[in-house]
Amino acid sequence: MREEDQAAQRGAANIPRSDNDRAKLVLQLLAQGAAKTPEDKFNAALVLEHTPLTFCGERMISYGSYNYLLAHYLAKEAFEGGFKDAGILVAAAIDRYLSFTEGHQKYGTNRIINQKTGAEELVPIDRDVPDSERAKYGVPPLAQLLKMYPEQKRENSTGKK
Template sequence: MKSNLLALIVLSILLLSCTSKVDEISPVNDNEELIEMVLKDQKMRLENFENLEEIDQEHRTKVMELLADGKIITNKDKLNAALILQHTNLTYCNDNLTSLSNENYLLAYMLSKSAFENGSNEAAYYVAITFDRYSLYTKGFQKYGTQRVIDDKTEKELWAPIDTSTTDEERAKYNVPALKDLLRMYNIQKPKK
């Protein structure tokens, strides 16, 4: 009984000291290393850089290290990390394009969703994009309508198969146009069997 009371007192003191120190902490800045990686990532894609996968792999590895070290803190950090994780290599398997690491898409979705739930308006569309990417490469279709593909026969751009049961209200929550507006832009690819 005495040991339980002592443990409770020690725990209370620790909690009180942590609470008082939290008030003294200054606001956290966005992770500069992530910002630099995103700038390089986007520049490489604009310049049609040749060896994207090698650098993408380095960036994804660094994102995992930053996550493990607790250095992805702000909403912007989460969105930057999500963008890096979205650039995971794809390959063909039985004539279907699949991701080599679907868990990267799922983690990108979770980071985006966390930023959105923490009040980031910018994160809304990231939630839809990251969920669609994950769903497309695991289930073969997307929920919201953010992912496009190239038709093998016509070489025209199409929406990857879209779950038409998703409501326009849910799409609007994540800044995705209504289905009828999406269909004005591109046709939908038929799901592969």
């Protein structure tokens, strides 16, 4: 299923299942206790991290934001279990979860397309996370991220910029 997920992300044609179908299947497999090894957990996390998004007005929302949180914990278990490729997914999954639930991210892995300008922008990044923590999971330092992409303005608690 990992290969199918990755092919879908690259835009391959004739993928037998949608992102949503794959996420549902992974949830069923997790409920059956099928994810036993660090690699199994990584593969499950990868599929869940691609839970579909849709627009609601001008905002993108997730069909299942809690799937991103579960993906984070699965990736973290895989990483701590020795599957080092899971490091970036530990950061990316929690960033995606926070981006779509809180409007900011922890590490700086999540970018979106500004629907007004067409520019790719970083979702606002938590300045309290040290670069040493980013490096642990394979994320570039904050200064490097900000040179690569502009950062969206953080909305205040009322939802206004």
